[in-house]
Amino acid sequence: MNLKRVFVRAAATAAAFVLVVSASAQDVTPINFFHTIPPDTEAYVVSDLLPAYEAANPDCRIIMRNLGIEGGDSTALINSAVAARDANSPSLVWLASAAAGNYVRAGVLADVQGFFDANPDLLDNVIDSLVTLSTYDGAIRSVPMTTNNVAVYLNVSAFEEAGVAVPSQNPEETWTWDEFRAAAKAVSDQGTMSGLLFSDSGGWAAWLATGWLAQAGTFYINTDSEIGFNSPEAIETYTFLREMIADGSTIFSEPGRGWDPAPWLAQRVAMTINGPWNLSALNAVEDFEWTVVPLPRGENIAAPLGGNQLFVFDVSEAANDCAFRFAAYVLSDEFQIPFTIRDGSLPVTESATASAEYQEFAANTPALAGWANQTPFGVARPAMPGFDSVGDGPFGQAWGAVFIEGADIQATMDDAAEEAALLLEEAR
Secondary structure (H helix, E strand, O other): OOOOOOOOOOOHHHHHHOOOOOOOOOOOEEEEEEEOOOHHHHHHHHHHHHHHHHHHOOOEEEEEEEOOOOOHHHHHHHHHHHHHOOOOOOOEEEEEHHHHHHHHHHOOEOOHHHHHHHOHHHHHHEOHHHHHHOEEOOEEOOEEOOEEEOEEEEEHHHHHHHOOOOOOOOOOOOOEHHHHHHHHHHHHHHOOOEEEEEOOOHHHHHHHHHHHHHHOOOOOEOOOOOEOOOOHHHHHHHHHHHHHHHOOOEEEOOOOOOOOOHHHHOOOEEEEEEOHHHHHHHHOOOOOOEEEEOOOEOOOOOEEEEOEEEEEEOOOHHHHHHHHHHHHHHOOHHHHHHHHHHHOOEOOEHHHHHOHHHHHHHHHOHHHHHHHOOHHHEEOOOOOOOHHHHHHHHHHHHHHHHHOOOOOHHHHHHHHHHHHHHHHHHHO
16 A cells, blocks of 8 residues: 555545534533543643534533553553443543454444444545454454554664664665664674663563564464464574574663663663654654664564554444544544644554645654554554453563573463463453
8 A cells, every 4th residue: 555645535624524413403412532642642632623523513522531541540440431331431432452352242332333334435544454453353343543553763873883774764675684683783792882672571572572473474363363473483583583682782671661762762772662652752862863764574574553542432322423423533634633743653544644744744753754654564463352461471471481581482482372372262
């Protein structure tokens, strides 16, 4: 798919208001929107983006409910509120796509597939890999709201000091695995810092692994609950990564903080793998020149696909109607372009990506291409129940044992695969 293809869409914002509001509607329907959007971005949504929706939909009122940091406590609050089925229950939730399986099993979601079937132009405009991300058990279950992936934060100054070339931002022309390893080694040997920050264990490592394994031609866990992280291609991947450790070109993250770019920002390492959500912190860097480049390519080009979805819960006919009109608004250029520029995420639609306003922003933020160019090659995490518990449990533990403790790769991953199969079976 060519993301630079320009979509001619008359009245782009009109797509946000596909469903017709009855002129006789007198009551205002409150829509509880549970989310973990950062407070400054939330304030922007309330002040600059919600007024257009509410002006076009006077019978609907969005009530933003910020739950703080995503995960753990916020997920428990969402699940409790959904189960209550009362006036405080959410109609909309901002959440990662992997939650879909549990909510489908509970029978609490509104008919998102039906919404897209009735509005094919909206679906056609969503980037294909994100349709896959939003699909579970043969149907679309959530609405893409933002997307992201991980790429390599690269200290250009360190690379220049070591005489190492900076790779292309084109995923089809960027460095190979061997070139990536050689660059980390050269920077470590010839510069003043280590080459790569290596994630210690846990769910973050599992998410990164979905990209590495896809590059190798295999998978982590697929939509049929088959486990691929102990396949021959996976073992070759771990062997390659362990060779980077043996090179002395890596340092490990702090326990459970593989996502933290602090060691890279402090110039302890020349490279780390992370996402666009740190863009404001990156733009504040003045001590060294930096850029963002795609992940190295193996047999395939691949990057772990992330971002948050808009889940629509089946509350009432009136609430569902308002919620789906809001979902349509979220997919409009009027929302996508300013929200993603403000949020640091990437657009989920082709028209927003190709728009003159977003292209101007991208041109003024050249590092953004390191992530944006990978979106078509994103690997979606399956949304089956129990998926996250595998990364936080047996796989995360096996990752740490293999890379930190030097455990036997095949035996360790085989044991983890057995435990993972049991977890997935119990969760069904």
